[in-house]
Amino acid sequence: MSGEPIDEGSEHDTRSLQLVSKNGTWIRNVRKDERPPSAMEDAEAFAQAQCPGITTRSLSSTYNCAGLIFAARRTVVFMGELKRVLRDDEYELITQRPRLTPGDLITYKARQDGEILHIGVVLSVRLVPADAEIEVTVLSQWGFDGEYIHSELNVPASYGQIREYFSERRGI
Amino acid sequence: MSLRKLFLEIESGAFAARLNLASGSRLAFWTLDADPALNRLEEELAEDPQKALIVLGRVEQLVRINVDHRYENPHDAALSAYCWVLAKSNRGLGRVAAHLLGSSRQTWWARKVADAVLENFPASTKDTETKTAPAQVEFFEGVAQRELDEDQTASAIYLLASLSTGTGKYSLISALTSASKLSSSSRAEVLGWFQQLSDPVLLPYREHEEHGEYDDEVVEWAY
Numbered sequence: 435m436s437g438e439p440i441d442e443g444s445e446h447d448t449r450s451l452q453l454v455s456k457n458g459t460w461i462r463n464v465r466k467d468e469r470p471p472s473a474m475e476d477a478e479a480f481a482q483a484q485c486p487g488i489t490t491r492s493l494s495s496t497y498n499c500a501g502l503i504f505a506a507r508r509t510v511v512f513m514g515e516l517k518r519v520l521r522d523d524e525y526e527l528i529t530q531r532p533r534l535t536p537g538d539l540i541t542y543k544a545r546q547d548g549e550i551l552h553i554g555v556v557l558s559v560r561l562v563p564a565d566a567e568i569e570v571t572v573l574s575q576w577g578f579d580g581e582y583i584h585s586e587l588n589v590p591a592s593y594g595q596i597r598e599y600f601s602e603r604r605g606i
Numbered sequence: 607m608s609l610r611k612l613f614l615e616i617e618s619g620a621f622a623a624r625l626n627l628a629s630g631s632r633l634a635f636w637t638l639d640a641d642p643a644l645n646r647l648e649e650e651l652a653e654d655p656q657k658a659l660i661v662l663g664r665v666e667q668l669v670r671i672n673v674d675h676r677y678e679n680p681h682d683a684a685l686s687a688y689c690w691v692l693a694k695s696n697r698g699l700g701r702v703a704a705h706l707l708g709s710s711r712q713t714w715w716a717r718k719v720a721d722a723v724l725e726n727f728p729a730s731t732k733d734t735e736t737k738t739a740p741a742q743v744e745f746f747e748g749v750a751q752r753e754l755d756e757d758q759t760a761s762a763i764y765l766l767a768s769l770s771t772g773t774g775k776y777s778l779i780s781a782l783t784s785a786s787k788l789s790s791s792s793r794a795e796v797l798g799w800f801q802q803l804s805d806p807v808l809l810p811y812r813e814h815e816e817h818g819e820y821d822d823e824v825v826e827w828a829y
Binding site for chain 2: 466467468476480495551552579590592
């Protein structure tokens with residue numbers, strides 16, 4: 435497309451913010467326009483219909499799920515960057531759900547070997563004594579449809595049901 | 607299902623919300639590929655390939671709409687969807703749609719789909735093949751009458767004529783506008799679009815319009 439940068443999201447892209455991981459490696463990102471207010475209202479209605487019980491935190495479309503986590507809601511972070519950023523920022527995989535704590539990250543995939551389709555941050559972890567189950571509440575940005583607080587499994591089906599947990603905690 | 611109903615569905619807030627659940631291109635493209643409305647549209651185009659021109663006309667129409675500079679293009683999702691379906695149904699028209707999206711402003715998914723189409727469907731000499739002029743006229747006498755409003759008809763005729771590889775372009779425009787019973791003001795609008803491009807096909811038209819007649823003279827079009 436004429437006028438579009440070839441190396442989208444790179445340090446040469448004027449639409450990118452300066453964003454690097456812990457080891458100084460550039461994280462591909464592009465700033466994006468806000469969607470019209472009516473579109474965000476439709477998005478919220480759609481999200482609520484798809485996943486009853488979610489709570490809307492914010493209705494902005496200038497960042498994606500990865501942008502919320504790794505760019506403080508300033509920009510859209512390319513999803514293909516996530517595996518590398520998690521590694522560069524020294525996140526470790528948590529294999530036991532009882533070890534989860536607020537601030538940890540949760541990722542969603544459709545296939546075990548597939549690309550991460552969605553990422554959120556753990557808001558709360560609660561033990562449900564009756565079930566002896568761990569109930570995890572997540573905050574995440576649903577694409578460009580807004581930011582929602584939801585239970586771990588209460589996400590659009592397109593995000594996949596294969597979940598992994600990551601933490602950068604030290605000294606615990 | 608008529609194209610009008612499919613257009614309404616694809617241009618709805620719910621469709622845009624569905625597409626915008628994606629944070630990245632991979633999920634967005636999966637969403638487009640699996641969407642029921644787009645699959646129905648693809649079936650319509652498989653049944654009658656000429657309907658792709660109607661879809662392309664709708665793209666051209668949406669691209670021309672002024673956009674509030676404060677926000678993303680409200681037709682971004684629909685534009686991306688139409689380009690996606692066109693590329694799957696007719697590579698040449700998909701490329702035309704992708705190029706049209708280059709003039710759309712403040713888009714996100716539309717640009718990504720257009721880039722993907724242009725990258726994955728390189729141009730070939732078969733890209734501009736369209737049906738013969740009589741078949742196109744028949745199409746406008748039939749399907750287009752039911753499916754298109756005046757503005758969409760004008761857009762479709764403009765695009766058909768644009769894709770024509772040359773001779774008899776003006777005759778084609780005349781035949782199509784007659785077949786579709788396009789009003790004289792809309793007909794003038796179609797010709798006006800070519801005028802903006804300084805299309806040499808209009809030269810005989812301009813001369814003879816003054817005298818209340820038109821010329822079937824063949825004019826070469828350097829596209």
